[in-house]
Amino acid sequence: MAITEPTLPKLFDLALxxxxxxxxxxxxxxxxxxxxxxxxxxxxGTHVACEHGVCxxxxxxxxxxxxxxxxxxxxxxxxxxxxxxxxxxxIGRLHPVQEAFRQAHGVQCGFCTPGxxxxxxxxxxxxxxxxxxxxxxxxSGNLCRCTGYQHIVDAVKLAAQAMQAAxxxxxx
Amino acid sequence: MTKxxxxxxxxxxxxxxxxxxxxxxxxxxxxxxxxxAAFLRSDHAHARLLGLDVSAARQRPGVVAxxxxxxxxxxxxxxxxxxxxxxxxxxxxxxxxxxxxLVKDKIRHAGEALAVxxxxxxxIAEDALEDILVDVAPLEAVVDLELAMRPDSPKxxxxxxxxxxxxxxxxxxxxxxxxxxxxxxxRRRIVIDRGAAAAMENRGIVADWDEKSQxxxxxxxxxxxxxxxxxxxxxxxxxxxxxxxxxxxxxGGFGPKMMMFYPEELVIPWAAKKLKRxxxxxxxxxxxxxxxxxxxxxxxxxxxxxxxxxxxxxxKDVFLHDTGAYDPYGLTIPLNTxxxxxxxxxxxxxxxxxxxxxxxxxxxxxxxxxxxxxGIFVIERMLDAAARELGLDPVEIRRRNLIPPTAFPYxxxxxxxxxxxxxxxxxxxxxxxxxALEMIGYETFVREEQPRxxxxxxxxxxxxxxxxxSTGVGxxxxxxxxxxxxxxxxxxxxxxxxxQGHFTTFAQVVAEQLGVEVSxxxxxxxxxxxxxxxxxxxxxRGAVVAGNAIHAAASIVRRKVLELAxxxxxxxxxELELEGGRVRVADIPNRSISLAELANLANPLRGAVExxxxxxxxxxxxxxxRYGATAFGVHAMILEIDPETRMVEIQRYVTVEDCGTVxxxxxxxxxxxxxxxxxxxxxxxxxxxxxxNGQLLNASFADYLIPSATEMxxxxxxxxxxxxxxxxxxxxxxxEAGTIPVPALFAQAIENALADPQLExxxxxxxxxxxxxxxxxxxxx
Numbered sequence: 001m002a003i004t005e006p007t008l009p010k011l012f013d014l015a016l017x018x019x020x021x022x023x024x025x026x027x028x029x030x031x032x033x034x035x036x037x038x039x040x041x042x043x044x045g046t047h048v049a050c051e052h053g054v055c056x057x058x059x060x061x062x063x064x065x066x067x068x069x070x071x072x073x074x075x076x077x078x079x080x081x082x083x084x085x086x087x088x089x090x091i092g093r094l095h096p097v098q099e100a101f102r103q104a105h106g107v108q109c110g111f112c113t114p115g116x117x118x119x120x121x122x123x124x125x126x127x128x129x130x131x132x133x134x135x136x137x138x139x140s141g142n143l144c145r146c147t148g149y150q151h152i153v154d155a156v157k158l159a160a161q162a163m164q165a166a167x168x169x170x171x172x
Numbered sequence: 173m174t175k176x177x178x179x180x181x182x183x184x185x186x187x188x189x190x191x192x193x194x195x196x197x198x199x200x201x202x203x204x205x206x207x208x209a210a211f212l213r214s215d216h217a218h219a220r221l222l223g224l225d226v227s228a229a230r231q232r233p234g235v236v237a238x239x240x241x242x243x244x245x246x247x248x249x250x251x252x253x254x255x256x257x258x259x260x261x262x263x264x265x266x267x268x269x270x271x272x273x274l275v276k277d278k279i280r281h282a283g284e285a286l287a288v289x290x291x292x293x294x295x296i297a298e299d300a301l302e303d304i305l306v307d308v309a310p311l312e313a314v315v316d317l318e319l320a321m322r323p324d325s326p327k328x329x330x331x332x333x334x335x336x337x338x339x340x341x342x343x344x345x346x347x348x349x350x351x352x353x354x355x356x357x358x359r360r361r362i363v364i365d366r367g368a369a370a371a372m373e374n375r376g377i378v379a380d381w382d383e384k385s386q387x388x389x390x391x392x393x394x395x396x397x398x399x400x401x402x403x404x405x406x407x408x409x410x411x412x413x414x415x416x417x418x419x420x421x422x423x424g425g426f427g428p429k430m431m432m433f434y435p436e437e438l439v440i441p442w443a444a445k446k447l448k449r450x451x452x453x454x455x456x457x458x459x460x461x462x463x464x465x466x467x468x469x470x471x472x473x474x475x476x477x478x479x480x481x482x483x484x485x486x487x488k489d490v491f492l493h494d495t496g497a498y499d500p501y502g503l504t505i506p507l508n509t510x511x512x513x514x515x516x517x518x519x520x521x522x523x524x525x526x527x528x529x530x531x532x533x534x535x536x537x538x539x540x541x542x543x544x545x546x547g548i549f550v551i552e553r554m555l556d557a558a559a560r561e562l563g564l565d566p567v568e569i570r571r572r573n574l575i576p577p578t579a580f581p582y583x584x585x586x587x588x589x590x591x592x593x594x595x596x597x598x599x600x601x602x603x604x605x606x607x608a609l610e611m612i613g614y615e616t617f618v619r620e621e622q623p624r625x626x627x628x629x630x631x632x633x634x635x636x637x638x639x640x641x642s643t644g645v646g647x648x649x650x651x652x653x654x655x656x657x658x659x660x661x662x663x664x665x666x667x668x669x670x671x672q673g674h675f676t677t678f679a680q681v682v683a684e685q686l687g688v689e690v691s692x693x694x695x696x697x698x699x700x701x702x703x704x705x706x707x708x709x710x711x712x713r714g715a716v717v718a719g720n721a722i723h724a725a726a727s728i729v730r731r732k733v734l735e736l737a738x739x740x741x742x743x744x745x746x747e748l749e750l751e752g753g754r755v756r757v758a759d760i761p762n763r764s765i766s767l768a769e770l771a772n773l774a775n776p777l778r779g780a781v782e783x784x785x786x787x788x789x790x791x792x793x794x795x796x797x798r799y800g801a802t803a804f805g806v807h808a809m810i811l812e813i814d815p816e817t818r819m820v821e822i823q824r825y826v827t828v829e830d831c832g833t834v835x836x837x838x839x840x841x842x843x844x845x846x847x848x849x850x851x852x853x854x855x856x857x858x859x860x861x862x863x864x865n866g867q868l869l870n871a872s873f874a875d876y877l878i879p880s881a882t883e884m885x886x887x888x889x890x891x892x893x894x895x896x897x898x899x900x901x902x903x904x905x906x907x908e909a910g911t912i913p914v915p916a917l918f919a920q921a922i923e924n925a926l927a928d929p930q931l932e933x934x935x936x937x938x939x940x941x942x943x944x945x946x947x948x949x950x951x952x953x
Contacts, residue, residue: 028295030295031295038199038200039202042202043193044193044196044197044199044200045192045193045194046193047197047372047373047423048199049372049373049374049423049457050457050872050873051456051457051458052457052872052873052874054872054873054874055372055873057372084193085191085192085193086192086193086194088192089191089192090192091188091189091192091194094188094191094192098191098192101187101191102183102184102187102188102191103183105183105184105838105839105841105842107184107187107190107191107671108424108671108672108673108842108846109190109371109372109373109421109422109423109424109670109671110186110187110190110191110195110421110423110671111197111371111372111373111423111424111671112372112423113190113191114193117191135881136881136882136884137881137882139880139881139882140880140881140882141880142880142881143372143873143878143880144372145369145370145371145372145424145426145846145849145850145878146372146424146671146842146846147842147845147846147849148844148845148846148847148848148849148879148884148887148910149845149849149880149881149884150845150884150886150887151841151842151845152881153881
């Protein structure tokens with residue numbers, strides 16, 4: 001077998017916004033968005049569990065739309081805006097969806113959780129009052145091995161109620 | 173004393189970090205100069221390794237080192253035996269063959285590690301794997317358990333006479349004599365195949381050797397950090413205190429992360445020390461399917477002897493157990509199977525004989541359930557067959573055989589996985605079953621709904637399956653509880669945590685003793701620098717063994733607090749109470765002292781103390797049970813089968829658990845829900861398909877289907893509480909309770925739904941395809 005001389009790949013000057021902060025960094029074209037977020041930016045809340053787009057753990061928002069960060073290259077996010085779990089809320093100020101997951105015990109080991117949160121946030125934006133069947137359908141792209149999904153479903157319902165109540169409050 | 177925290181639905185202390193992405197998992201560890209490892213793995217399941225040419229890989233820019241077995245020199249040695257054969261059983265055969273760091277001469281399963289590349293990035297390391305030339309001579313693979321035991325089978329380990337890894341015979345009473353009094357003897361062959369644990373986080377390890385301080389820090393996705401520390405120190409010729417193992421947040425364990433000393437755990441610390449650079453290896457999902465341990469493969473030849481009223485006179489179970497290519501975990505799983513094959517039933521005569529078999533497949537170690545689901549599947553299938561044969565209701569035959577409450581502690585006279593006598597410590601089984609029957613509406617369903625639905629052409633069925641769960645086994649765990657100068661509490665314990673909520677349930681135990689808020693208790697688990705005595709999180713033992721050690725330590729600290737407060741407040745201890753972080757004189761609320769003040773009084777910076785005084789409000793305590801606590805439960809289910817697709821829709825799912833004292837019902841329910849989801853996967857979706865060459869055909873989440881939110885039903889959880897007399901808290905474990913009876917329950921409910929006396933389910937896992945095959949075979953036959 002002939003082995004070709006390895007050459008260093010050309011770098012691409014990536015510029016993007018992550019959780020509201022602009023980053024400019026040269027990257028290899030083959031660098032996955034998940035690896036860029038986790039290891040270049042240190043945003044380790046985005047988790048990688050299957051590396052082929054099935055489990056949903058690595059879900060992030062790209063211009064507000066959920067995408068599998070293990071299936072796209074960092075360069076594909078050039079000029080765009082990425083939101084990771086770190087951009088949803090903070091320990092002292094949880095996002096209503098995060099708070100609902102705490103209240104309903106929607107977290108066990110917490111490994112799939114960031115990808116579930118980044119899937120649920122846009123889902124609830126489109127479905128403010130979802131049925132249980134709709135919630136389960138929406139969650140079907142995220143695998144969880146700890147919870148059996150029941151408390152996650154409960155958490156999504158709770159989040160929907162809390163967010164609706166907050167909206168009504170602010171509308172008054 | 174406030175008796176309010178145990179049993180409360182307290183929200184978890186650890187959640188805010190997990191929910192915001194702030195919790196540290198192993199792959200989140202970054203250290204300066206970190207290198208990345210990738211393993212070259214065998215494509216063949218069985219082959220002689222003739223040569224490895226790593227020269228091109230070594231020259232690739234960015235590659236720091238490539239190691240093969242030869243490069244390890246005298247440091248190459250198989251992993252340590254983890255569980256020795258039971259010392260108390262006579263005539264045990266056990267051939268210990270342990271996994272190797274890197275293959276030296278013979279490849280024994282697909283995915284076995286041949287070489288490791290260490291590079292400046294994982295991308296470069298994986299590129300370099302492609303540069304390695306592998307020369308092998310393939311051998312016929314040993315895959316099927318029964319073929320493996322034939323004299324003409326190829327051998328996994330050439331130095332052994334056969335593929336027999338171990339043999340163990342146990343008996344209680346006299347089965348042969350019991351048969352003579354039997355009205356009915358049934359024989360069945362039952363086949364159970366493998367599944368994966370499939371934790372969402374793959375395994376990983378970071379090893380950081382600091383040459384200057386001569387100290388090794390290891391972050392490992394292990395359920396057993398303390399044994400990893402001790403074993404690593406021994407292998408590297410270091411003192412145990414030169415090695416710190418941290419099991420940080422772990423993304424699910426379910427057993428395989430317990431398996432101490434995977435090849436990667438042998439190689440990575442060694443490489444880090446050799447290179448004097450930190451090295452990280454993170455398993456990918458494909459590797460997880462090939463290199464992380466699996467379970468469940470067994471073939472049973474079972475005989476049951478009954479009276480015509482359904483009473484079991486005896487049971488005989490002769491079975492094969494698949495251990496894969498090596499057997500570091502000893503007899504744990506088959507012992508569990510033996511101990512659960514009698515379920516919660518009063519069976520006086522029992523013969524059980526297991527042959528453990530080496531195969532050219534991934535290693536087998538416990539996966540949530542750990543041999544128990546197989547045992548329960550065997551007895552429940554036999555009881556269903558007997559009920560049909562005798563014309564008895566499935567509930568009635570079980571009621572007649574359940575161990576009565578007066579019989580506890582119920583001694584079986586065989587040994588369990590901890591080599592302790594199998595004694596069921598406590599329970600009251602029939603009320604648990606009654607509650608499950610009530611919750612699912614058994615009578616109404618069977619008498620009214622099912623006939624009506626059947627008339628409408630629907631294939632609806634009901635199942636009900638009781639089970640025992642041996643939990644909380646020894647040897648021991650420990651904990652240290654400290655009242656810090658701030659008045660807050662610090663707890664250190666050795667067990668790792670993989671999502672079970674230990675930061676909260678253990679905090680509840682401590683907070684109850686010391687009268688503080690649960691959120692004021694900070695717990696560190698799984699860091700050997702904080703606590704270095706213990707074994708690990710396995711066998712549903714965290715809440716029982718570690719929980720009671722923590723309770724014991726907190727109780728001692730409470731005594732110290734009261735003693736000191738009594739002196740300071742000049743009040744007898746029995747007139748003091750602990751609440752809100754203060755000790756106060758009962759009925760005189762303004763005479764009080766805070767825990768913070770007491771902690772400082774207990775640790776003076778100047779002055780003399782009485783001889784023999786220990787500083788601080790701190791205690792370390794241990795708990796080791798004489799034998800494990802045995803939990804009991806019943807699951808019931810109503811399902812409907814689509815006659816076209818054979819997909820099942822679970823319409824109701826009920827569980828009733830008796831796991832003794834419940835520490836936190838919210839967390840308990842989560843444990844049950846998750847356990848059931850793995851059980852449903854085991855029963856109807858998940859099967860590892862190995863071909864005749866030992867190749868795993870479905871090594872991805874696209875092909876190996878774990879249940880998603882749309883397959884999972886809503887689970888209704890009921891409780892009954894019989895405290896265990898074996899520990900202060902009265903707890904029994906519950907970690908595996910959700911999983912254990914599900915395959916048995918599915919088989920029963922499917923048979924019931926199809927209502928075809930010719931169709932008998934004697935295998936697990938099932939799937940829509942497999943059910944279609946079984947139904948077609950029957951029609952063809």
